[in-house]
Amino acid sequence: MIEWTDQQIQAFQTTLLTWYDQEKRDLPWRRDHDPYHVWVSEIMLQQTQVQTVMPYYNRFMAQFPTVADLATAPEAKLMKAWEGLGYYSRARNLQRAARQIVDEYGGEWPQTAAGLQKLAGIGPYTAGAIASIAFNEPVPAVDGNAFRVFARLLKIDDDIAKPQTRQVFEQVISRVISQERPGDFNQAIMDLGSSYMTAKNPDSEHSPVKAFNQAYLDGVELDYPVKTKKPRPVEVAYYGLAIQQGDRTLMVKRPSDGLLANFWTYPLIAKADVVALSDADPADVSDEAALALVPQWVKANYGLTVTVTPIGGRPVTHTFTHRKWVVTLLTATVAADADLSFFPGKWLDSVEISTMAFPKVQDKLFKRMIKEKPMYRG
Template identity: 55%
Template sequence: MIKWSKPKIKEFQTTLLDWYDSNRRDLPWRRDHEPYHIWVSEIMLQQTQVNTVIPYYQRFMMVFPTVEKLANAPEEQLLKAWEGLGYYSRVRNMQRAAQQLLNDDDGQWPHTKAELQELVGIGPYTAGAIASIAFNQPEPAVDGNAFRVFSQLLEIDADITKPQTRSLFEEAIRKVMPTDRPGDFNQAIMDLGSSYMTAKNSDNEHSPVRKFNQAYLDGRLDEFPVRSKRLKPVDKQYFALVIETPSGFLFQQRAGNELLAKLWVFPLVDADQLKADQPELNTTTIIKAIEDQFASETEIQTELQFIDIPIVNHTFTHQKWHVTLLYANLQKQPDLSHFSGKVVPVEEFSTLAWPTVQKKLWQAFKKRQIQLF
């Protein structure tokens, strides 16, 4: 697969690292080689743009400046610090890994990729990034940028969605990676993939490594990387119950085995399940069915109404939610002894760990038309 001569590999390394030395991005986690900083940033950067991550990273470090602080944090504080980044299992795994470091390794970070992958939630990419940047280990960090960059540079036509392809790329990258600056090499590839060799609107004509880009030289850029089509997210229909009381709104915490586990949302009713259980339901009767179901589960009586708000849509990796809001105003404070949640005053909303979809629901509700029907 690697057809480059040793002089060409050396020229590529020099060209790439010279460009990186002059153009590297000034990112807060690059100001030292602390593995904790690298780890947190890399977990945050999964599925999230750099500019979005920077303020999250800075706030997170203020709250959890050390592995010890992270390991001992209350879950509510942990989820609140992560709020808006999504994929909350990541920060839960980070806390478990921090606890591993303290309990099993006396707070000392392992230096090798294999040992790093023994920590909860650290996969091959993150382990490669930490090993190379923090400990100068010659390990590739193969993420979407690396797949894109090297598939074009070397015209690698393996499907990057298949798990076995990662090892193929790692083997190829090791052959062109310098042993003296592996961390800078990996970070240069990250910067290259987010500037000249982006997934959209790339500028290969002015790329510092254009002379090494075989796909560019052959006019085949649109063929790389090879990626099979992703499955479309499954559509899910929900009703969100916006139930106002004299002292605030009803919220429930999602169960630990559900999507958005342990985050706070308006009570949600699975519309698909409701209709499957009662196929005769229609627009007129569905509210009564929801009221009855909610009352049977919580012993709270409501008079729900449709409100003039568009359906709120939110896409997760494997699901796309379509949420219809229903509203009820309880004139008396309800008995919450059978309700698996709590009443939260508006002024205390900021204390709850909310998923992005809940933020969308609240924003949509605030913009509602005054007239209810």
């Protein structure tokens, strides 16, 4: 790892901030230093691109203009506003933290990174971003951009897939960060990492900090940052039951913990649970045999008598961080007066469905059903 002298650090700060002052992106959450605006934007930007976030951010602020508005918002309204961004636990944590600020802090924000991390859903990066941008605390905001930029600038060989590596980068950036303009410094690193110093096809030849980019100067830029590959997500097979009667669709409410907590979906049945009903070795149960066992599973677990028919085509897939769901869609029928006493859901009509937020995987299931069976409009 390269270590800069104080003179090099000063030169880098001047070069970086001069470029930022001239070329910084015009983003709606950068038009002031309000911690609420910084916070919401940073949470939205997790796992989501800037161009996608901007219209969501503007709509969100129109509906919840203050942290107090967010704290008191009905959850259904919040989820609907978040619909399409995915990772819904982010929205729930936003509201939990908003309530902490209102109820525990009297509406006043903690003004240090350490204090901000006591709020729900705020980790080291988000705390650093808010503290530096809104409160001018000279603390680093170490995200993927910062890892990539500083790994290349200083040829840092530590594996960024390891949790302990964050401390290495935090120590390095804490020495380099501008004490006078820490928020602008952190935002300039974000912009640098999303423009000239991207993961693939960087344009360091024209980068404002080209002279400081040691990995580029040595011709090994794409070797940084060092990162071991994540294991492939584990595939989990499901059957999804599309059950409709007229204007009504039979939906289940997911448990209050785990993936898709509290969301409504089609009944989703793990194929492994269905196969377990067979006396044969699971590896020997064919797809046809497993499908034939679905009504038996539904009867045993939901108390419902159903007939099922596969819609054909490829399964619907959706990847979470460590799981990849592979959902075989089935149309199913039940009696009009079926007893739902043991069913973890209810009939929802089209008006109810139009006002509810659904997870991305359920949106995919709706779209597939409409494509294959136009009468299934949910």
